[in-house]
Amino acid sequence: MNISLSQLCLALGIAMMVTHGWALVQAKPAAHWLRQFHRNYGLGVLLMLAGTAWFEWNLYQEQLQDIAGYKNLMLIGFGAVGVGCCLFVRDFLSVRGLTVFLMMLAWLMCEKARWHASDFRWAISGWAYVWVIAGLWLSVSPWRLRDWLGWLTASESRLKLAAVAGVVWGAFVAGLGLTVFK
Numbered sequence: 001m002n003i004s005l006s007q008l009c010l011a012l013g014i015a016m017m018v019t020h021g022w023a024l025v026q027a028k029p030a031a032h033w034l035r036q037f038h039r040n041y042g043l044g045v046l047l048m049l050a051g052t053a054w055f056e057w058n059l060y061q062e063q064l065q066d067i068a069g070y071k072n073l074m075l076i077g078f079g080a081v082g083v084g085c086c087l088f089v090r091d092f093l094s095v096r097g098l099t100v101f102l103m104m105l106a107w108l109m110c111e112k113a114r115w116h117a118s119d120f121r122w123a124i125s126g127w128a129y130v131w132v133i134a135g136l137w138l139s140v141s142p143w144r145l146r147d148w149l150g151w152l153t154a155s156e157s158r159l160k161l162a163a164v165a166g167v168v169w170g171a172f173v174a175g176l177g178l179t180v181f182k
Helices: 005-025 027-039 041-061 071-088 093-113 121-140 143-153 156-178
Strands: none
Touching: 005 027, 005 093, 005 121, 005 156, 027 093, 027 143, 027 156, 041 071, 041 093, 071 093, 093 121, 093 143, 121 143, 121 156, 143 156
């Protein structure tokens, strides 16, 4: 993917500020949407297929000779798992799709931050690893996101506090994209 670390951070920062800003300004609709997220089948299909396609593209581009003999079989198998999840694992599909997509996004963040000279790259890599750990945990027990979002949205002040934290983090990441990672 031909995107710089600066562009990636700017996009991620803006996305964080917009989504969390919406939760800050429109707490009640945001809380309702978050409470319904785990059962959003359409969004689950979109996230699962996007994450699967991204993974498939990365696997297709991989030049590692250790898997060369199995690459076509792996492409078919992983593609079948992604599509099969959409058809047969409808429960918490949006959570599962989110985990796949976030892990692919974490891969991109680590790839882009890996060789940057600034020590601020560790903030981006650390954030990516938080997503990987959360993705692994939630892919095994997706109902935990439902429970966590239920807890988060039970209090408007709690949701707004988390939204402020997300806006601040997004501004920090976007700021890195505009300055340090330029």
